[in-house]
Amino acid sequence: MLNESQLAEFAKNGFLKGSVVLNDAEVEALRAELDDVMQGKSVKKPVLNHNLLGEDTLYDGMKMTANEKVVQIVNIWMASDAFFRHAANKTICEEVAQLCNTDTLRVWHDQIQYKPPITGGPTAWHQDHPLWPIIQPADLVSAWVALDDAVIENGCMWMVPGSHKWGNHQKHLTSDKDFKPVHRHPELLPEGADTTAVPFEIKKGQVGYHHSLTWHGSPNNRSELKRRAIAVHYMPAHTRYEPTSNHVMLSYVDVNKGDILKGEHFPVVFEVTGSR
Numbered sequence: 001m002l003n004e005s006q007l008a009e010f011a012k013n014g015f016l017k018g019s020v021v022l023n024d025a026e027v028e029a030l031r032a033e034l035d036d037v038m039q040g041k042s043v044k045k046p047v048l049n050h051n052l053l054g055e056d057t058l059y060d061g062m063k064m065t066a067n068e069k070v071v072q073i074v075n076i077w078m079a080s081d082a083f084f085r086h087a088a089n090k091t092i093c094e095e096v097a098q099l100c101n102t103d104t105l106r107v108w109h110d111q112i113q114y115k116p117p118i119t120g121g122p123t124a125w126h127q128d129h130p131l132w133p134i135i136q137p138a139d140l141v142s143a144w145v146a147l148d149d150a151v152i153e154n155g156c157m158w159m160v161p162g163s164h165k166w167g168n169h170q171k172h173l174t175s176d177k178d179f180k181p182v183h184r185h186p187e188l189l190p191e192g193a194d195t196t197a198v199p200f201e202i203k204k205g206q207v208g209y210h211h212s213l214t215w216h217g218s219p220n221n222r223s224e225l226k227r228r229a230i231a232v233h234y235m236p237a238h239t240r241y242e243p244t245s246n247h248v249m250l251s252y253v254d255v256n257k258g259d260i261l262k263g264e265h266f267p268v269v270f271e272v273t274g275s276r
């Protein structure tokens with residue numbers, strides 16, 4: 001459970017480092033499952049398994065060099081029971097429920113981002129919720145667990161403290177040549193908003209939490225080290241289906257507009273006993 005000062009830190013910054021939630025054996029087991037799914041060997045399949053920077057993909061208006069790669073797997077929980085158990089990790093779920101102030105958590109989706117050594121590409125500066133245009137409100141919390149030490153050298157995430165309080169600026173976000181975040185129209189930001197980013201280094205097996213409006217991104221991995229991680233994006237009890245645009249999870253939705261986003265593809269992984 002998180003204490004008062006941790007909850008206050010998350011409320012102020014929009015991100016927080018948690019404890020080490022997986023021991024070495026548990027990390028090894030997830031790495032082995034990840035290898036199977038990534039190589040297409042698992043019987044059940046995830047929703048996506050691709051290079052986020054596919055050859056035809058534009059990253060912030062620039063064509064990526066063909067050999068830069070970020071392996072993105074969406075909903076590895078559907079392909080791997082071990083990753084489903086991970087999504088229901090008791091410590092993580094209790095803490096996310098505290099951060100969301102809710103009694104029930106559903107999985108919106110999960111996401112592996114693997115930046116291979118040397119060729120690992122960048123993940124552009126973004127806010128999560130504007131990229132999820134089928135759900136409201138914008139108060140989800142993600143739990144990002146490192147499967148390798150994530151450090152500056154291998155492309156850990158960077159965060160902009162307090163940015164979760166500034167609203168939706170997704171379409172104005174870009175970066176400079178050093179991967180520092182840049183807002184194209186800073187006059188739209190609240191007075192005094194400081195867009196300086198800080199590194200969010202997370203140890204192997206440790207969890208880091210972030211709010212769905214926090215500005216974040218991760219630069220290239222030019223080191224010899226792998227950078228594997230699993231993020232689970234959790235919905236509190238009240239998250240509704242409100243489509244305004246497309247999303248890869250849209251075809252899995254079978255509730256009506258305005259309804260709580262429930263169903264077998266959005267499983268409940270945490271419930272305070274007797275709450276429903």
Ligand SMILES: O=C(O)CCC(=O)C(=O)O
Pocket residue numbers: 111113123128142144156157216217218229231
């Ligand atoms: O793994 C990364 O570097 C980025 C992940 C991310 O954007 C997220 O979990 O919301």
